[in-house]
Structures are given as C-alpha cells and as structure tokens.
Amino acid sequence: MVVEDTQKPTITDNQITTNLNTTNDHADLEEGEILDDADDSSVASKTHSAAVARNPLENSWTFWFDSPSAKAKQAAWGSSIRNIYTFSTIQEFWGVYNNINNPSKLALGADFYCFKHKIEPKWEDPICANGGKWTVSFFRLKLDTSWLYTLLAMIGEQFDHGDEICGAVVNVRKQQDKISIWTKNASNEAAQMSIGKQWKEFLDCNETISFIFHEDAKKLDRAAKATYTIYPV
Numbered sequence: 001m002v003v004e005d006t007q008k009p010t011i012t013d014n015q016i017t018t019n020l021n022t023t024n025d026h027a028d029l030e031e032g033e034i035l036d037d038a039d040d041s042s043v044a045s046k047t048h049s050a051a052v053a054r055n056p057l058e059n060s061w062t063f064w065f066d067s068p069s070a071k072a073k074q075a076a077w078g079s080s081i082r083n084i085y086t087f088s089t090i091q092e093f094w095g096v097y098n099n100i101n102n103p104s105k106l107a108l109g110a111d112f113y114c115f116k117h118k119i120e121p122k123w124e125d126p127i128c129a130n131g132g133k134w135t136v137s138f139f140r141l142k143l144d145t146s147w148l149y150t151l152l153a154m155i156g157e158q159f160d161h162g163d164e165i166c167g168a169v170v171n172v173r174k175q176q177d178k179i180s181i182w183t184k185n186a187s188n189e190a191a192q193m194s195i196g197k198q199w200k201e202f203l204d205c206n207e208t209i210s211f212i213f214h215e216d217a218k219k220l221d222r223a224a225k226a227t228y229t230i231y232p233v
Ligand code: MGP
Pocket: 077, 078, 121, 122, 123, 124, 171, 173, 217, 221, 222
C-alpha cells in the first residue's frame, strides 16, 4: 500500500460510513473478477497489493466529515471536523466512495469534504487563506451525482487550473444543499473563471454559481457578496 498517513475511518455515528472497515479490500477487482481462495495467500496478497497501487492519482486527497451532532457541541468552528481517510489511487477512491453514504443520505447539517492531502478545509489553512470558493446550490435529486462528478473532475485533474484547487465540500442543509470548490488565489480572476466555467460543464449545470473570497466571508459573514458570478446561458 503506497498511501502515506492512511487512516482507518473513525467515524462510527450514523452519518458517514456503511461498512468502511472493509474499504479497499476488493477495490482492485474488475467487474466479474473473483478472488480465488485456493491461491497461496502470500502470492495472492502480493498480487493484490500491486494491483491496488496501479492507478496513482496526481495528488493524494483526504475526506473530512463534520456531523451536526458533533458541531452542536464544538467549542470553536471547525473543531469537530474529522479527518476520515486519505487516498492516492483511483482504486482506493472507489474503495472508500463505495462504502460511504451519498450526501443525500447524510443528516441535515452535515458537511463532507474532499481536500488535497495536508490542506485543512478551513480559511485558517495557509494554502486556503487567500482563496475563495465557488458555490452552487442543488435540489436533492441532483446532489449525489453532482458531488460524484465534482470529485471525479478534481481527483482526475480535469481542470485546466487544477493546481489552484484546494478541495470541495458538500453542505447538507434543510433549505438548500450546497457544493463548493475551494481555491487558493481568489484574486487570480482568470483561473477562478476557468474553474467555474469548467465545473458547470462537468456538472451539466445551467444554474448561477458565485465565487466569494474567504477574506470577505471572514469580515462580512453571510453579508459577503460574490466577486465573480457565472450566470445561466
Ligand atoms: P458557511 O460555510 O459560510 O455556511 O459558514 P454554512 O455552512 O452553509 O452555514 P450553516 O449555518 O448552514 O452551517 C457559516 C459560518 O461558519 C461562517 O459565518 C463562520 O462563522 C463559520 N465558518 C465557516 N467556515 C468555512 C469557516 C472557516 O473556515 N473558519 C472559521 N473560523 N469559521 C468558519
């Protein structure tokens, strides 16, 4: 296994995992392929390890989770966000993804993040500090596919300005669910606009998306206005 700092998921409340403890065990199997239990286990295990590592991603990514129940007890914003799992290959991604709940199954108030490894999903992280976020709101029906397409575009490095991306978050909310992509240099308008336009294409989304600088959100909270907006065509 090539993953550095890979952690077993620790979230055990009813929020995020289904049977994540089995994550990755069969992540490398092709459709229809079965494990032959009669094989010599050491040979099988070496073959298995080699196969798991076969499609490394350009970046390692970490899933983070914040449950509404934990948030309700937190002393300061962000103290209840938990680092769940880091993955570095496409097989590991599917191993995790297939064993966790889709956003639409999460409790209202939950936040689920996927950020580049070692970037914390907080304004305070030095790599995020001068950044901002594109946000789109969805009706529940499209939430799960939009989240998956966002993840695949990010980890598959489909954005021309992928280096600008810190990660993405899905906020499950009563009024309107949201998905945001966080970026590093909010003042780089060309890069932000490129990311926003490509994201809309990947999602096949013709809704308005808006970009808010973290600096503005810090100062103005919910009164912060979008600096960049992409309207329906
Ligand atoms: P938000 O992410 O802008 O809206 O954060 P959300 O999550 O839709 O709001 P909710 O009420 O539905 O949960 C809302 C508030 O959380 C902000 O106004 C801040 O007070 C705090 N907050 C959010 N973020 C992303 C940060 C952060 O990175 N650092 C700190 N210190 N506070 C944050």
